[in-house]
Amino acid sequence: MSRPLRLNVGLAAAGVALILILRLIDNDYAWYTGYVILQYVLLAVAWNILAGYSGYVNFGTAAFFAAGAYTTILLTKALNLDLLVCVLAAGLVSGALGLGMGWLTLRLRGVYFSIATLSLAVVLQTLVVNWPYAGGSSGAYTMRPQGYAVFGNYSEFLFVLMLVLALGGIAVAAGIERSRLGLGLATIRDDERAAAAAGVPTLRLKLIATAISGGMMGMAGAPLPYYASYLNPEAAFSLTHTINAMAMTLIGGTQGWVGPVIGATLLSTLQQGATVTISSAGNLLIVGGVLILFVMLAPKGILGLIRAWRGRGDTA
Amino acid sequence: MNAVLDVRGLGKTFGGFTALNGIALTVAPGERLGLVGPNGSGKSTFVNCIAGDFPDHAGVVLFRNRPLAGLKPHERARLGLSRTFQLPRPFRSLTVLENVTVPLRFSVPPLPVADARARARACLERVGLQDKAHSHPHSLTQVDLRKLELARALAPEPALLIADEVMAGLSHSEVDQILDLLFALNGDGTAVIMIEHVMRAITAFSQRLAVFVAGRKIVEGDPQTVLATPEVEAAYLGT
Numbered sequence: 001m002s003r004p005l006r007l008n009v010g011l012a013a014a015g016v017a018l019i020l021i022l023r024l025i026d027n028d029y030a031w032y033t034g035y036v037i038l039q040y041v042l043l044a045v046a047w048n049i050l051a052g053y054s055g056y057v058n059f060g061t062a063a064f065f066a067a068g069a070y071t072t073i074l075l076t077k078a079l080n081l082d083l084l085v086c087v088l089a090a091g092l093v094s095g096a097l098g099l100g101m102g103w104l105t106l107r108l109r110g111v112y113f114s115i116a117t118l119s120l121a122v123v124l125q126t127l128v129v130n131w132p133y134a135g136g137s138s139g140a141y142t143m144r145p146q147g148y149a150v151f152g153n154y155s156e157f158l159f160v161l162m163l164v165l166a167l168g169g170i171a172v173a174a175g176i177e178r179s180r181l182g183l184g185l186a187t188i189r190d191d192e193r194a195a196a197a198a199g200v201p202t203l204r205l206k207l208i209a210t211a212i213s214g215g216m217m218g219m220a221g222a223p224l225p226y227y228a229s230y231l232n233p234e235a236a237f238s239l240t241h242t243i244n245a246m247a248m249t250l251i252g253g254t255q256g257w258v259g260p261v262i263g264a265t266l267l268s269t270l271q272q273g274a275t276v277t278i279s280s281a282g283n284l285l286i287v288g289g290v291l292i293l294f295v296m297l298a299p300k301g302i303l304g305l306i307r308a309w310r311g312r313g314d315t316a
Numbered sequence: 317m318n319a320v321l322d323v324r325g326l327g328k329t330f331g332g333f334t335a336l337n338g339i340a341l342t343v344a345p346g347e348r349l350g351l352v353g354p355n356g357s358g359k360s361t362f363v364n365c366i367a368g369d370f371p372d373h374a375g376v377v378l379f380r381n382r383p384l385a386g387l388k389p390h391e392r393a394r395l396g397l398s399r400t401f402q403l404p405r406p407f408r409s410l411t412v413l414e415n416v417t418v419p420l421r422f423s424v425p426p427l428p429v430a431d432a433r434a435r436a437r438a439c440l441e442r443v444g445l446q447d448k449a450h451s452h453p454h455s456l457t458q459v460d461l462r463k464l465e466l467a468r469a470l471a472p473e474p475a476l477l478i479a480d481e482v483m484a485g486l487s488h489s490e491v492d493q494i495l496d497l498l499f500a501l502n503g504d505g506t507a508v509i510m511i512e513h514v515m516r517a518i519t520a521f522s523q524r525l526a527v528f529v530a531g532r533k534i535v536e537g538d539p540q541t542v543l544a545t546p547e548v549e550a551a552y553l554g555t
């Protein structure tokens with residue numbers, strides 16, 4: 001079996017195993033928790049496609065995520081479209097948003113790009129707040145069906161949907177790492193000027209990465225209105241999404257898709273636990289605390305720690 | 317005219333400072349041109365203008381009879397215009413071999429991975445880096461970094477290679493090795509502009525020599541004659 005095929009088969013097997021385990025537990029809370037963890041896996045993997053692979057730090061995660069969620073709200077309200085169609089549409093909308101934002105901002109290098117992306121969320125949120133059809137500042141409700149196709153339980157359906165999206169996102173990220181696009185992004189991250197001198201179409205590759213990354217974030221947000229049954233701009237555009245995706249990736253390690261997956265799984269599990277046992281306000285505190293620890297003690301994340309530890313084992 | 321590079325009236329200012337002024341220079345296909353001048357005379361700025369880093373320069377640059385105005389650096393590279401950076405700029409996260417595959421994977425049309433790696437390996441052999449193919453740039457010495465810079469620039473078999481001080485800091489035998497390499501490359505039809513402070517290499521290599529002083533080309537011609545002109549001696553003694 002080739003490596004990519006092996007990875008995809010492994011991902012599918014892991015997905016089936018997860019579904020079976022949660023079926024055994026069969027409790028709405030378990031499906032919910034799993035959904036949130038997977039949503040952050042997808043967001044972190046998506047964020048890392050731009051930040052980890054090409055070195056461009058995007059502070060607009062919440063904007064892409066919310067654009068996906070509001071795509072669902074609008075398409076459901078206007079055309080009563082199926083959630084699966086909304087997910088695809090959200091991918092396109094947020095992908096296009098990424099392309100547009102990239103077109104405007106990717107000529108800016110380093111920190112200037114990051115500052116520009118931060119303003120995207122502000123602009124979009126202002127737009128939604130002043131748009132009564134989308135629910136305005138008070139938000140919009142979504143009618144949640146009882147079940148969906150073979151799924152008797154809608155929570156299970158949402159979990160499986162997010163699982164498929166997250167695993168798909170991982171497969172895409174892993175594919176990029178092996179591809180010519182991945183090589184080009186790595187040269188941009190290492191030295192953009194040298195990359196251009198070697199014939200790498202830097203702007204085009206950055207635009208492609210922003211579009212893919214943004215599209216994935218939009219898909220992560222698309223089921224949110226159904227998950228929460230109610231969506232308001234504050235929740236959709238919450239800076240929490242931006243900070244979490246970033247912190248989880250940095251804690252896991254930015255070198256490949258494995259880092260964000262580890263970081264998102266660990267941190268969002270911790271957060272879910274804290275929400276129950278302490279308070280929901282403890283979430284960001286945990287992320288902040290863990291992030292500070294990592295920045296000081298292990299700037300290359302968990303993956304970096306593992307590599308350093310293995311390296312020491314080899315030479316000893 | 318059938319020059320590979322034809323530069324007319326090239327000028328570049330940084331703020332109020334004039335780094336290049338009215339430079340005219342041509343390079344014939346397959347020619348070996350030496351470019352010398354004191355520190356800060358504008359040699360690297362000349363390279364940067366031609367490579368597309370400063371689109372706001374004055375004057376016209378034709379590459380194989382094609383005006384380069386409006387073309388991005390990567391588009392110029394893909395046309396067959398290769399440059400090295402005076403301070404090596406390797407891709408740190410890639411191995412030495414992968415570094416050299418980059419211009420081959422991003423040529424038009426791109427080489428498939430296997431072909432690119434085979435050709436990159438051949439390039440590493442040419443510069444004598446084959447044993448370091450799987451090392452990362454951080455483990456290379458300054459000399460090896462210069463060789464890597466050169467290997468990456470010559471890998472796509474450019475029509476013109478501009479080598480900006482690739483011999484700085486090299487030992488006598490290493491200079492000879494790079495000289496042999498540039499001669500061999502030139503023998504395959506690549507025109508070369510060699511920017512160097514190593515006079516021995518310049519005189520051995522150049523068919524024609526141009527001298528920049530304070531952003532102007534003061535003389536150009538046969539190397540021996542040029543080096544003997546009083547202005548050139550003054551420029552070098554003056555610094």
Ligand SMILES: Nc1ncnc2c1ncn2[C@@H]1O[C@H](COP(=O)(O)OP(=O)(O)OP(=O)(O)O)[C@@H](O)[C@H]1O
Pocket residue numbers: 330335353354355356357358359360361362402
């Ligand atoms: N990006 C820049 N911004 C401002 N000034 C610059 C820039 N690049 C070069 N200069 C200035 O232009 C002048 C020419 O620099 P350049 O690097 O072209 O010289 P050089 O001939 O290559 O010198 P050396 O032999 O030391 O490499 C210098 O005074 C330098 O300070």
Ligand SMILES: [Mg+2]
Pocket residue numbers: 359360361402480
């Ligand atoms: Mg220079």
